[in-house]
Amino acid sequence: MRIAYIYIIGLLSPLTAFAQNNGTSIQGNVNMPSLIQLDVNYPENLNIGFDNLEEFAKGKVYPNCINLAVKSNCPWVITVRSGNNDFAATAKTSTTVPSSIISVKPSNSNEYVSVSTTPKPLLVSDNDNVINNYNLDLKMGTPWNAEGGKYDLNFIFSISAQ
Amino acid sequence: MKKIAFVLLLTTPIVGKAQTAYTSSISNNTPSISASASPNKPNNSIEVKVNNPLFFNYRTVDDLLQPQVVNNAFEIKLKAQQSANKVYAQVNFSGKKHKAVPDGWVSLLLVNKTSPNAMASATAVPLSEYPTLLLTQPIAADNMEYYSFYYNVVLNPLTQHIRPDNYSFSITFTMTQP
Numbered sequence: 001m002r003i004a005y006i007y008i009i010g011l012l013s014p015l016t017a018f019a020q021n022n023g024t025s026i027q028g029n030v031n032m033p034s035l036i037q038l039d040v041n042y043p044e045n046l047n048i049g050f051d052n053l054e055e056f057a058k059g060k061v062y063p064n065c066i067n068l069a070v071k072s073n074c075p076w077v078i079t080v081r082s083g084n085n086d087f088a089a090t091a092k093t094s095t096t097v098p099s100s101i102i103s104v105k106p107s108n109s110n111e112y113v114s115v116s117t118t119p120k121p122l123l124v125s126d127n128d129n130v131i132n133n134y135n136l137d138l139k140m141g142t143p144w145n146a147e148g149g150k151y152d153l154n155f156i157f158s159i160s161a162q
Numbered sequence: 163m164k165k166i167a168f169v170l171l172l173t174t175p176i177v178g179k180a181q182t183a184y185t186s187s188i189s190n191n192t193p194s195i196s197a198s199a200s201p202n203k204p205n206n207s208i209e210v211k212v213n214n215p216l217f218f219n220y221r222t223v224d225d226l227l228q229p230q231v232v233n234n235a236f237e238i239k240l241k242a243q244q245s246a247n248k249v250y251a252q253v254n255f256s257g258k259k260h261k262a263v264p265d266g267w268v269s270l271l272l273v274n275k276t277s278p279n280a281m282a283s284a285t286a287v288p289l290s291e292y293p294t295l296l297l298t299q300p301i302a303a304d305n306m307e308y309y310s311f312y313y314n315v316v317l318n319p320l321t322q323h324i325r326p327d328n329y330s331f332s333i334t335f336t337m338t339q340p
Contacts (some may be wrong), residue, residue, distance in 0.1 A: 025334040028216025037223040128323040
């Protein structure tokens with residue numbers, strides 16, 4: 001019986017060697033603030049205008065004329081507004097052209113957003129990608145009472161975290 | 163024969179525990195283990211020394227799109243005098259929104275080693291919350307004090323949103339015999 005007992009202990013020794021499995025750990029830290037960037041790309045000297053009376057009467061659409069490139073680590077919203085209530089005439093005119101004749105929309109959307117000095121939501125993040133690109137369509141309505149001439153207007157796009 | 167069966171029953175729980183434990187598995191109840199840890203006898207062990215703090219600070223959007231690296235972040239000191247060893251690593255995040263952290267964000271890149279025969283990936287090894295094989299070290303000579311493995315810690319570029327937060331993480335290393 002003593003022989004049998006020693007034999008069992010002998011079997012155990014190699015098995016218990018597994019208990020030498022060992023471990024350790026190290027710690028780290030990541031500081032991740034909200035990071036958002038919006039780049040607005042458009043053709044140099046973006047000129048829009050009417051070439052004939054028919055265009056003037058119906059208005060005119062410029063598809064995909066503005067590109068918005070978004071980089072963000074969190075959900076975001078983009079708003080659009082104009083710098084002024086009215087276009088600034090480059091020559092003396094007696095009439096004003098309101099900024100609201102301009103409206104924009106994402107190319108894959110059907111709803112235009114008219115531009116005024118009040119920021120209006122234009123785009124909301126619809127996925128979790130860090131990088132997104134959107135093309136905008138621009139529509140110019142008819143400035144019925146405007147004199148002929150050249151007019152300038154600033155569009156302001158803003159992005160913020162949701 | 164009855165006595166033999168009794169001894170077997172007693173020892174089974176001890177063996178089972180030793181096979182499954184990863185950390186702190188050296189039990190005080192098993193004298194044979196503490197004897198194997200004696201400096202005069204071959205033994206296996208793992209030690210990790212931090213050389214540069216694992217602190218990542220994102221400042222710009224472009225940081226999201228580039229690998230963030232702590233060079234020569236730590237050194238694994240491995241003794242494999244008793245048997246071959248496999249070393250696994252896993253990462254666990256904590257923070258209010260740590261569940262948003264993508265798998266594979268943290269990678270370990272071997273940049274140098276003193277072992278002539280260890281098998282380790284030459285490319286960065288992405289970690290998850292589950293153990294991932296980092297290296298395999300064949301049994302070494304008794305007189306070999308330890309082998310060193312030097313690693314960079316890399317945060318890979320992000321393609322998906324990650325909630326703004328201050329994340330803490332822990333990289334756990336475990337050593338097992340094949």
